[in-house]
Amino acid sequence: MSQRPVGREPITNRQLKGYATGLVCGVAVVQVQVALLADSRPNLVTWLLLMGVGICALAFCLRHRTALRLRAYGNFFAHVLTYVIVNGFFWGHAAVLGLSGRGEVLTPGWFGALVPLSVLWGIGLVVHTFGALTSRGYDDVAV
Template identity: 50%
Template sequence: MGIRPDGVTPITNQGLARYTGTLFVGVLVVQGYTAYVAQGRVTAGTALLLAAVALYMVVFTVRNGTALRQRAYGTYFAHAVAYLIINGSFWLHAWILVLNGRDETLQQGWSGPLMSMSVLWGAGLLVHTIGAMLSRGYEHVEV
């Protein structure tokens, strides 16, 4: 993996768990707003709350960028967990709406989070996955 810069240590499991937990809570707020305030519809309020979650992801990645890069697949983990939590929450919400017979709600604003966000972000995650697999220096690191 090479030589670490002085004073730089890899991000810990605790740091990654805090990131995951904060994303989860942020998504609960987004989905709670969408379900209860917006009555199941994706609105500008949903987008603003989702933007706040995205801002947290950017701040976390910038503040911990070096520490993430010092851990095997650290940046990949941060990317993958964000994808799964955020996109998974929208798919789960849509599934709950369908099970409750509220399919018509999915006609209003849901194509963005369900299709566009999942597919475009998924393509980026696929590229990141391939890059992580092809990266050098982690052959002898237990992950």
């Protein structure tokens, strides 16, 4: 196993917790914005807010790219964390709407937010999982 370069440390749990907290807050803002709309359906503002959250997540990953690479499965873990938080909030909001009996979950706005987001991103996550497990990039990580 090779030694890690001097001055480079793997990302810490504290940094990942900060990332997760920021992500939860950002997605919560998106969901509150949707809940305050008269029809409770995602609109252009929702997608712009969600893009802002995505840009912040991308900025975190780019800023900490070396530290993420130095941690075993660091990039993969950040990807899974982002997928679970974003999709969890959207599916949770949809579940609340569904349980309220208003039937809004079946409208095109919600269907478009839930199904393609979860399925297409999920396919990308499966590909990332396969790549993470087969690349053996963790061999160079000091554990």
